[in-house]
Amino acid sequence: MKSINDENYTVTLDEANSVININGILRLSGNAEYQPIIDLLNELLESKSETLTINVEKLDFLNSSGIAMLSKFMISARSRENTSIVINGSNQIPWQAKSLKNLQRLLPSLELNFN
Amino acid sequence: MNETLGSYVEIANSDDIEQLNLSFSPSSLPLKQRWRNNGLSADFLGDYVTTFFPKDDSDPETSMRQAEIKGSVAYIANEVLENAMKYAYDNNDSMISISVFLLKDKIIFNGTNDVVKDQFEQLSKTANELLENDTNELFIQRMEENALSDTSAGLGLLTMINDYDANIAWKYTSTSNDVVNVTTQVTIKI
Numbered sequence: 661m662k663s664i665n666d667e668n669y670t671v672t673l674d675e676a677n678s679v680i681n682i683n684g685i686l687r688l689s690g691n692a693e694y695q696p697i698i699d700l701l702n703e704l705l706e707s708k709s710e711t712l713t714i715n716v717e718k719l720d721f722l723n724s725s726g727i728a729m730l731s732k733f734m735i736s737a738r739s740r741e742n743t744s745i746v747i748n749g750s751n752q753i754p755w756q757a758k759s760l761k762n763l764q765r766l767l768p769s770l771e772l773n774f775n
Numbered sequence: 776m777n778e779t780l781g782s783y784v785e786i787a788n789s790d791d792i793e794q795l796n797l798s799f800s801p802s803s804l805p806l807k808q809r810w811r812n813n814g815l816s817a818d819f820l821g822d823y824v825t826t827f828f829p830k831d832d833s834d835p836e837t838s839m840r841q842a843e844i845k846g847s848v849a850y851i852a853n854e855v856l857e858n859a860m861k862y863a864y865d866n867n868d869s870m871i872s873i874s875v876f877l878l879k880d881k882i883i884f885n886g887t888n889d890v891v892k893d894q895f896e897q898l899s900k901t902a903n904e905l906l907e908n909d910t911n912e913l914f915i916q917r918m919e920e921n922a923l924s925d926t927s928a929g930l931g932l933l934t935m936i937n938d939y940d941a942n943i944a945w946k947y948t949s950t951s952n953d954v955v956n957v958t959t960q961v962t963i964k965i
Contacts, residue, residue, distance in 0.1 A: 668814075687814045687853060689861075691925050721814075724854055724931035728921055735922040754846030758938040765915055 662703070664696050669719075673700045678709035683718040686726045694729045701733050705740065712737070713746045716760075717775060720753055727759055734767035746771045776955070780902050781944030783960055784883060786876055793877040795823060801865035801888075813856040820875050821849030827877060844965060847939055848875070848882065851961050854931035855886035862898065863888035864954055884961040895947070895955040901929040902945050910936045932959075939963055 663672040669684030680700060688694050704712050714730070716722075722730075737745050745767060749756040751774040764770045786792065797816055799809070825845050831837045852873060859871045869889045876883040890898060904913065914933045921930070935941040946958040 685814065687810075687857075689810050689857070721849065721853075723850075723857065724934050727934060728918070728930055731918040732922045735919065752842070754843045755850055755938075759934060762914060762937070765911075766918055 662700060664700065671697050671700055673703060675703075675707065677713075678704060678707045678711060679713040679715055680704050681715045681718075685721040686719065687721060687723040688725060690725050691728075694725060698729055698732075701729070702736075705733070705736055710742060711744045711746060713748060715748045716756065717748055717750045719749075719756075722755060722759075727762075730763060731766055734763050734770060737767055744769065744771060746773065748773050748775065750775055776947060776949040779944060779946045780899070781906055781960075782942065783944035783946050783958075784962070786883065786885075793827070794874060795820060796872060796874045798870040798872040799860075800868065801860075801863050801871055802868060810857075810860070813853055813860060816856060816873065817849045817853035820852045820873075821845040824848050824875070824877060824882070844882075847963055851884055851935055851939060851941065851963065854935060855884050855959060855961060858931055858959065859886045859888040862890050862894050864891045864894070869950070869954075869956065881962050881964050885958050886961075887956065887958040889950065889954050889956050892953050892955065895957070897928075898957065899945075899947070901932070902943075905929065905932055905936065905943065935961055 661672060661674055663670060669682070669686050672681045674681070682697070691698075714733075734745070737743065747760060747763070747770065749760055749772065751757060757774065760772055764772065799812070822845065825841050828841045828844050829837070830841050852875065856873055859873070863871050871888040872886070874885045876885070910933055914937055917930055917933065932943055936943060940963065942962045944960045946960070948956045950956050
């Protein structure tokens with residue numbers, strides 16, 4: 661397990677299960693500040709597992725720079741053949757239903773689950 | 776120069792409209808140290824408007840609607856403030872401000888800040904692109920470009936238009952030869 665803990669958010673990479681959990685409120689100011697999280701996402705992408713999961717069920721807010729980060733991940737994931745990318749979200753959190761579907765336009769095979 | 780781009784709505788002071796105005800001085804604290812205040816202000820505005828969309832415990836729809844409006848206001852206010860802070864000319868005493876107007880069928884956000892001429896050219900280019908193109912296609916195009924070169928200019932505006940069905944307009948006023956006062960206006964239907 662690797663994690664980043666901040667006053668407003670936590671990010672945990674569970675290497676054994678190829679799951680990254682992103683929780684809290686993420687409104688960092690652009691790519692440079694997002695870099696530590698981008699690094700964990702890239703590490704997830706290196707995993708040999710057939711299914712890589714991004715869990716945002718407890719991510720209450722994400723700004724547009726954060727949406728850019730997830731978009732970039734989807735574009736990178738296209739080159740991974742035989743790998744399924746899954747995002748688990750919550751239909752109780754309004755931004756998720758509005759914005760996550762755009763990621764499917766970047767990666768049509770993306771599986772989106774709302775709980 | 777005093778012009779508008781897109782369908783800008785002028786709101787007169789005399790109009791009897793519920794409104795909240797927050798102003799910040801760019802010179803009083805460096806950007807980095809005040810970044811967290813964007814989120815605090817945005818959450819405050821989101822919470823504030825919920826008063827006008829009361830929950831009725833016997834009707835789950837009202838609770839969903841309240842959460843949705845709160846989320847939209849907080850997202851848009853945060854993006855408007857982030858842009859204002861990012862691009863503001865911070866070497867003078869003009870304030871950065873955000874005003875939220877609550878109308879019967881819509882909420883209007885006005886984000887105002889000064890920018891220098893070069894920044895203004897870039898901004899008006901972005902504004903024209905957003906007004907003239909299919910914004911869904913533009914989003915995909917921007918994301919593809921961002922994957923190669925880390926440039927996500929205009930992305931906040933694009934997400935507001937595409938995901939929140941927002942209308943965006945601008946007003947520009949020259950304050951001197953080198954400085955332009957810009958108001959970005961975001962309108963969402965409620």
